[in-house]
Amino acid sequence: MFMxxxxxxxxxxxxxxxxYTFAYYFMPHRAMQNIWDQLxxxxxxxxxxxxxxxxxxxxxxxxxxxxxxxxxxxxxCMITLVCMVGMAVIGFVTGIGDGTLFNDLFLNVMLxxxxxxxxLLAFYIASAAFRSFRLKTFSAGLLLFAAVVVMLxxxxxGENISKQIPVIAAxxxxxxxxxxxxxxxxxxxxxxxxxxxxxxxxIDKSVFSGAGKV
Amino acid sequence: xxxNPWIWIGAILTLLVFSYxxxxxxxxxxxxxxxxxxxVGYLVCITWFNVLKPKLFNPLIIDHEYILIIPFIISIxxxxxxxxxxxxxxxxxxxxxxxxxGYAIPASIDANMLKQIQAxxxxxxxxxxxxxxxATIILVGTLSCxxxxxxxxxxxxxxxxxxxxxxxxLMISFGASFGFTVMARISLLIGRILxxxxxxxGVVH
Numbered sequence: 001m002f003m004x005x006x007x008x009x010x011x012x013x014x015x016x017x018x019x020y021t022f023a024y025y026f027m028p029h030r031a032m033q034n035i036w037d038q039l040x041x042x043x044x045x046x047x048x049x050x051x052x053x054x055x056x057x058x059x060x061x062x063x064x065x066x067x068x069x070x071x072x073x074x075x076x077c078m079i080t081l082v083c084m085v086g087m088a089v090i091g092f093v094t095g096i097g098d099g100t101l102f103n104d105l106f107l108n109v110m111l112x113x114x115x116x117x118x119x120l121l122a123f124y125i126a127s128a129a130f131r132s133f134r135l136k137t138f139s140a141g142l143l144l145f146a147a148v149v150v151m152l153x154x155x156x157x158g159e160n161i162s163k164q165i166p167v168i169a170a171x172x173x174x175x176x177x178x179x180x181x182x183x184x185x186x187x188x189x190x191x192x193x194x195x196x197x198x199x200x201x202x203i204d205k206s207v208f209s210g211a212g213k214v
Numbered sequence: 215x216x217x218n219p220w221i222w223i224g225a226i227l228t229l230l231v232f233s234y235x236x237x238x239x240x241x242x243x244x245x246x247x248x249x250x251x252x253x254v255g256y257l258v259c260i261t262w263f264n265v266l267k268p269k270l271f272n273p274l275i276i277d278h279e280y281i282l283i284i285p286f287i288i289s290i291x292x293x294x295x296x297x298x299x300x301x302x303x304x305x306x307x308x309x310x311x312x313x314x315x316g317y318a319i320p321a322s323i324d325a326n327m328l329k330q331i332q333a334x335x336x337x338x339x340x341x342x343x344x345x346x347x348x349a350t351i352i353l354v355g356t357l358s359c360x361x362x363x364x365x366x367x368x369x370x371x372x373x374x375x376x377x378x379x380x381x382x383x384l385m386i387s388f389g390a391s392f393g394f395t396v397m398a399r400i401s402l403l404i405g406r407i408l409x410x411x412x413x414x415x416g417v418v419h
Contacts, residue, residue: 010309024317053293116228122396122400125395148393154393
């Protein structure tokens with residue numbers, strides 16, 4: 001009975017939901033549509049509720065590290081916890097609309113931090129490119145050529161060097177890039193279909209594991 | 215120089231993050247942990263106000279739609295994941311969510327496979343040299359890239375040469391993607407420097 005509840009019931013739920021959602025794609029009947037609307041609404045609620053797992057897990061981890069005197073990062077963990085709880089409490093008290101303290105914190109603390117973190121990558125991506133784009137092979141040369149042309153085409157200096165640079169960049173994007181991206185998309189589609197089938201048919205059961213370890 | 219305290223907070227945090235360019239230091243780590251904490255707190259509130267409140271709490275409590283007790287219970291079952299003894303109960307809500315991948319099978323075949331193949335084989339060759347060349351690149355290029363990804367046969371002889379052509383097109387594509395990524399990051403960097411010089415210090419107008 002225990003193995004039935006632990007293994008068979010999740011498999012049956014996945015199989016049933018998988019068959020129904022697969023069939024719904026081909027049968028947009030009103031009855032099917034009503035069930036779909038209900039289930040997809042439930043899925044959004046369950047997805048939102050499942051975020052609690054992540055929050056509780058993060059809180060537990062950071063709280064343990066904050067209380068561990070031997071952990072050299074305990075004060076940073078405390079800062080994370082204070083910011084997390086503080087932001088959540090402010091949001092629940094003031095609401096999230098325009099002009100609230102929550103929105104001010106989002107605009108003046110979170111957004112600057114986020115965009116500065118991502119802008120840091122400009123330096124590291126350039127230094128990584130310097131090391132990896134050395135003209136060792138013909139393929140590396142093609143990669144370097146495409147990257148340089150696309151970058152030059154987006155700044156005024158590119159057009160000043162040659163009027164052809166934006167034209168070549170547009171051609172690279174419209175033809176060789178489209179051909180490669182199409183092949184990648186077809187590959188992703190084949191892979192995602194195979195993975196979905198493996199999970200729905202119960203061939204891959206690895207998704208139903210790891211409980212009690214968070 | 216700005217007198218707005220929010221601008222000062224944004225500028226100081228920006229400088230703390232930029233301090234990482236020198237080396238990893240406590241100021242950067244402080245900013246990093248503030249960012250993580252604020253982001254998670256933000257996500258909690260957004261999920262509550264945009265998802266759980268309008269879709270679960272209000273309809274259940276105010277409109278008495280008691281059918282919503284079912285997804286509420288399913289959500290609660292997810293918390294059993296922390297139990298080493300009863301953790302298996304969390305597989306049920308997980309199975310409910312994973313089951314939706316059944317919809318992805320026909321949707322993915324339709325949008326990412328059939329539509330892409332259709333657009334590739336229906337490419338217009340035209341009359342001039344460039345149109346024929348461009349159409350050939352699309353047709354032969356897509357096919358050669360697919361052959362490059364096909365590992366069930368050894369890449370030797372004709373197959374090897376076609377796969378080589380595919381790898382070259384992939385390199386061009388990766389180069390273009392890299393160029394766009396670098397430029398996006400640089401525009402973010404320009405935005406941050408402009409914020410410091412214009413909004414904070416007021417030396418640029």
